[in-house]
Amino acid sequence: MTLLRRHWPWLLAIVILLAFPFLFYDWSKGRHSGFVLTLMSEIGVMAIFALSYNMLMGQAGLLSFGHAVLLGMGAYCAAHVVLLVKAGSFWLPTELVPLAGGLGGLFFGYVFGWLVTKQRATAFAMITMGLGELVSAAALMFMGFFGGEGGIPIDRVMDTSLVGVKYSSPWQVYCLVLVWAFIAAILMRLQTQTPLGSMANATRDNFERAQFVGYDPRMVRLYQFALAGFFAGIAGGLYVLIYEIVTFDTVSAAKSANALLAVYIGGAGGFFGPILGTIVVVLLQSGVSLLSNAWLLYVGVLFIVMVMYAPGGLIGLIFMHMPIWRAGRMRELLLPYARAFPPALLVLLGFVLMVELASFTTIGAAQGKKFSIAGHTIDTTTPMPWVIAIAALVLGGLWLRREARGFRERWDALMEGAKVASAKTSADAKIPLGKAQEAMS
Amino acid sequence: MLQGKWFSALIGIVLGIACGGHALAQGTIKVAYTDPLSGPFAQVGDANLKQMQYIIDYINSKGGALGKKFELVPFDNKSQPSDALIALKSATDQNMPFIMQCSGSNIAAALIDGVNKHNDRNPDNRIIYLNCGAVAPELTNEQCSFWHFRFDLHAGMKAEVMVRALPKETTKVYLINQDYLFGQSVQREVRNYITKLRPDIQIVGDELIPLGKIKDFSPYMTKIKASGAQALLTGNWGPDMNLLIKSGVDAGADLRYYTFYAHLAGGPTAIGAGGDNRVLAVMSFGENVAPEIGNKEAEAFTEGFRQKHKFDFSAAGFRTIFEYLQAAVNKAGSIDPLKIATAMEDLQVKDFLGFDTKMRKEDHQIISEYFVGTFKKGVKYDAEGTGLGWATSATILAKDIDQPNTCKMKRPSAS
Amino acid sequence: MEVFVVSLLNGLVYGMLLFMLASGLTLILSMMGVLNFAHASAYMLGAYFAYTISLYIGFWPALIIAPLLCGLIGAAIEMWGLRRVHRNGHIAELLFTFGLALIIEKVVQMSWGLLPVPYRVPELLDFPLFKVYGTQFPAYRAFMLAISALMFGAIWLGLTRTRIGLVIQAALTHPDMASALGHNVPRIFTLVFAAGTALAGLAGVIGGNYQVTEPAMAFTMGPIVFVVVVFGGLGSLTGCFIASILMGLIQTFAVVFDVSLADLLAKFGFVVTSSTPFAEVLNVTLPRVGALLPFLMLVLILVFRPRGLMGTRDT
Incomplete structure (x- = not known):
């Protein structure tokens, strides 16, 4: 019972994640939506990857530009293991393929870590960038291990399952991804409480003092890096099972950037931040990109808005409400939020309309697409839609500005109240925002 | 506070697509098309999309297939x-019978593999992969698949076309290719056909360069000049080709450049007038072919595109694809992928220039005529407003490039 | 000898182009600590601006106007964007510039199209200047060399002979001290950022027609610039200069030497066959990896000498 009481969020998450794909179940044909399952599996994999990245960035204050190298090497190792199992060289249950990837990641994490963890801060970032470039170039050049441009295709149906599942359908793979994602997340959560996790925090927050404690900060970084490699490798192993192929872009800089973006958008401060960030990043990349070929612009704008207004990430935004929530006064925020919502929506709509109009007239129109909203085709050559877009943007902006002032007053008052209320319990909800950044300098 | 809303809006949007996907009408024959449509390589997908849309409109005006129209659904x-x-996955969720992809043999290899597995595991929901430009020879040899049809000559065939187009006087050639699967196969095949067809030619240099990493090709030019080569043979594309030719022109090298991709979008602009009468491209089509052979109808077709888009029409091969689809769907009398794939085998279609083409049954590789164009002044249709255009200097007929293959195709048992 | 002289010239030209791009980033990175991912985007903007301007009023005005435009944009970015983000830490700044790079790329695609634009060398300079052993040396390359040399001189004079230059130099090595002495550090930041962006823009103006002006040019030029800056060392313009030239020369000469590790081993009587472990790696020839050498050197120098070639402090 205590298990249920203490860990109900985890259990609730499992139930929701298992139920969610059924929203898209095609009852007439009796099959799951492969797109939704693949997307959710991708989110699962990228979430593990982002969490492992946060072991470096959030915990140890190390900014890596080459984390995908560990993901990719794990994936390549897992792919080779699958090939060997298929060829009958040895026996390994399908369920443990991600573990093989993890061990590969651990090995390369240690090898590369030995090189890169000699430095920290910007030097570390730059070494990882150089290493990432080298490995991704090597992946194209050397056919033996990397399979060149074509990568290494595998067949995940190995008939070696421990639980008698064939893994021929995306649903079965999704369940496996879920299991591994939870195992990895729990392990990483526990890792933050080990002496190594604490020392990583210490070297991040105060490098000089951590040295005096008697730990070699280099070793702390190395172990942390290798462990992050282990979890990234697990993600790589799962990646292999989902897509049944591993290609050179698993080690590419773009994948590394994804992890950084997911962690930052979600928030490096809280443990669950990277997971939130991953959901946003994957949905932007695989969801919004289907709708608009200006999606990269939205990504750019989202980052800029985030770094300017919410440096703590999404989780930071949520944590900001904690004192008010504790004081039991969340209800008083409802009205200000409700008032700020319409102008914010207006700004958003105006902006999206503006970008889409611009993108459509310059690129989309020639591709034979039609610009339509809710079934109505809109003629983008007339000034009307432009006027509407600009008006929405400007009016919404001015309105939002006004509401923001009122909102801020309300917010400050509530925070003040919450502070007084919790003066005796002290501010234990304080989160180490921006600590990673400080360590960077 | 904007982020919360961003997020919920996103969820809403994604739910919208996913749900909307199921409710699609069955009125059209959908062809999923996937290529880069955003980011630094967006031009590839953009150029293809424009031309395909134009072709589909034409095919639909000719009645589509089985009374249905074709519809292109792009995925980035x-x-x-x-x-x-x-x-x-999206395509199969929506029961689309075709997925098409043009750019990148790595993606093609992944798609062949993915389509094979999907069709094995879901016999009630199969899909055919139409390859409109990924040319690694492996794809129709070692990796050949019943569900994969390639509508462009593979690198080996293009290499043969290139070697056949080398003039008699040329005795020394230099090879530069990109260091990855495609570039390596071009290197191998060109060497192979030079020894086979032109034993008099000496290969004075043979290099691989890292893909997309070289910013200055002048050192290569120095080397090429020192080697005394008369022709430079390259499978490079994108910046690796543009910069290579540019630096050659700058250095005043007395060379002819035999390329695979100089005619594609962006190439002529980057090369400019300096490439006059020096740059040759192995191509499936050039806009000047039709006036040269006096085919008025084909000329009108390409000119229509030009007028509509102020953009060159280079992809006659895409029209052949849709003509094959039209013929195969009509022949099969259904949009069941298995029936269409079977109907497609050994299908013969006269392409719009009037040449014979054939979809070879053994490996699902199209056998069609191919051209070698020279980039020069004074042609009827210039390329990208440069004043220079592609004059056809060689036409290789389908029967001459019917190369052997090593495909051992696994056909689905009749069910 | 022939190959050597020509390669030397080519290496110099490429190295100087790199230097023009990297010098601005060195200033920005050393002083503000910002890993500016939008720096190569400024290079791209410079090229596109110059293309458009040269369509209307010619190349020579573009040579001045385009960098100025880039500088203005840079100043605006610093004043209304970066300064605000600055208090959120370095990762925030980095992501800010990353987002900016994405936006600039898309805006360029929307304004100038997806295809390369025909930005050409001005006719006045479009002739072979001289011939070295039969290879033409285009006048435009000499012009590039001259411009970048002028620029190096101007920066050097500006930094050592003017008051603001001295302050900047002080802020490069001792940023805290400079602000403690009462200098208006934010204004210096804006100035440095604008100047850095303008330099990148200038590099774009003269590099855009030397290479190809297309939306992917920022994407492909980005990483190498970071390599040069970090290799040269933070806070040292001279280091940056040496690193640029070195990178230019290395990449040029790597192409010339057709050797592999296997050849080297063969000298010591160790013959590599296809069954030797790592035969694939050992048989790679130098030209195949020439373009990767900068990254290898970056990793090595950071491992053994984290302050870079001539850096005044650890990276």
Whole structure:
């Protein structure tokens, strides 16, 4: 019972994640939506990857530009293991393929870590960038291990399952991804409480003092890096099972950037931040990109808005409400939020309309697409839609500005109240925002 | 506070697509198309999309197939195999019978593999992969698949076309290719056909360069000049080709450049007038072919595109694809992928220039005529407003490039 | 000898182009600590601006106007964007510039199209200047060399002979001290950022027609610039200069030497066959990896000498 009481969020998450794909179940044909399952599996994999990245960035204050190298090497190792199992060289249950990837990641994490963890801060970032470039170039050049441009295709149906599942359908793979994602997340959560996790925090927050404690900060970084490699490798192993192929872009800089973006958008401060960030990043990349070929612009704008207004990430935004929530006064925020919502929506709509109009007239129109909203085709050559877009943007902006002032007053008052209320319990909800950044300098 | 809303809006949007996907009408024959449509390589997908749309409109005006119209559904794969596989999932979710992809043999390999597995595991929901430009020879040899049809000559065939187009006086050639699967196969095949067809030619240099990493090709030019080569043979594309030719022109090298891709979008602009009468491209089509052979109808077709888009029409091969689809669907009398694939085998279609083409049954590789164009002044249709255009200097007929293959095709048992 | 002289010239030209791009980033990175991912985007903007301007009023005005435009944009970015983000830490700044790079790329695609634009060398300079052993040396390359040399001189004079230059130099090595002495550090930041962006823009103006002006040019030029800056060392313009030239020369000469590790081993009587472990790696020839050498050197120098070639402090 205590298990249920203490860990109900985890259990609730499992139930929701298992139920969610059924929203898209095609009852007439009796099959799951492969797109939704693949997307959710991708989110699962990228979430593990982002969490492992946060072991470096959030915990140890190390900014890596080459984390995908560990993901990719794990994936390549897992792919080779699958090939060997298929060829009958040895026996390994399908369920443990991600573990093989993890061990590969651990090995390369240690090898590369030995090189890169000699430095920290910007030097570390730059070494990882150089290493990432080298490995991704090597992946194209050397056919033996990397399979060149074509990568290494595998067949995940190995008939070696421990639980008698064939893994021929995306649903079965999704369940496996879920299991591994939870195992990895729990392990990483526990890792933050080990002496190594604490020392990583210490070297991040105060490098000089951590040295005096008697730990070699280099070793702390190395172990942390290798462990992050282990979890990234697990993600790589799962990646292999989902897509049944591993290609050179698993080690590419773009994948590394994804992890950084997911962690930052979600928030490096809280443990669950990277997971939130991953959901946003994957949905932007695989969801919004289907709708608009200006999606990269939205990504750019989202980052800029985030770094300017919410440096703590999404989780930071949520944590900001904690004192008010504790004081039991969340209800008083409802009205200000409700008032700020319409102008914010207006700004958003105006902006999206503006970008889409611009993108459509310059690129989309020639591709034979039609610009339509809710079934109505809109003629983008007339000034009307432009006027509407600009008006929405400007009016919404001015309105939002006004509401923001009122909102801020309300917010400050509530925070003040919450502070007084919790003066005796002290501010234990304080989160180490921006600590990673400080360590960077 | 904007982020919360961003997020919920996103969820809403994604729910919208996913739900909307099921409710699609069955009125058209959908062809999923996946290529990079955003990011630094967006031009590839953009150029293809424009031309395909034009062709589909034409095919539909000719009645489509089985009384239904074709419809193109684009998916952005950002040059990532994983995103192409997600697009494949979307396509099969919506029961689309075809998925098409042109750019990148890595993505093609992933798609062949993905389509094979999908069709094995879901016999009630199969899909055919139409390859409109990924040319690694492996794809129709070692990796050949019943569900994969390639509508462009593979690198080996293009290499043969290139070697056949080398003039008699040329005795020394230099090879530069990109260091990855495609570039390596071009290197291998060109060497192979030079020894086979032109034993008098000496290969004075043979290099691989890292893909997309070289910013200055002048050192290569120095080397090429020192080697005394008369012709430079390259399978490079994109910046690797543009910069190579540019630096050659700058250095005043007395060379002819035999390329695979100089005629594609962006190439002529980058090369400019300096490439006059020096740059040759192995191509499936050039706009000047039709006036040269006096085919008025074909000329009108390409000119229509030009007028509509102020953009060159280079992809006659795409029209052949849709003509094959039209013929195969009509022949099969259904949009069941298995029946269409079977109907497609050994299908023969006269392409719009009037040449014979054939979809070879053994490996699902199209056998069609191919051209070698020379970039020069004074042609009827210039390229990208440069004043220079592609004059056809050689036409290789389908029967001459019917190369052998090593495909051992696994056909689905009749069910 | 022939190959050597020509390669030397080519290496110099490429190195100087790199230097023009990297010098601005060195200033920005050393002083503000910002890993500016939008720096190569400024290079791209410079090229596109110059293309458009040269369509209307010619190349020579573009040579001045385009960098100025880039500088203005840079100043605006610093004043209304970066300064605000600055208090959120370095990762926030980095992501800010990353987002900016994405936006600039898309805006360029929307304004100038997806295809390369025909930005050409001005006719006045479009002739072979002289011949070295039969290879033409285009006048435009000499012009590039001259411009970048002028620029190096101007920066050097500006930094050592003017008051603001001295302050900047002080802020490069001792940023806290400079602000403690009462200098208006934010204004210096804006100035440095604008100047850095303008330099990148200038590099774009003269590099855009030397290479190809297309939306992917920022994407492909980005990483190498970071390599040069970090290799040269933070806070040292001279280091940056040496690193640029070195990178230019290395990449040029790597192409010339057709050797592999296997050849080297063969000298010591160790013959590599296809069954030797790592035969694939050992058989790679130098030209195949020439373009990767900068990254290898970056990793090595950071491992053994984290302050870079001539850096005044650890990276």
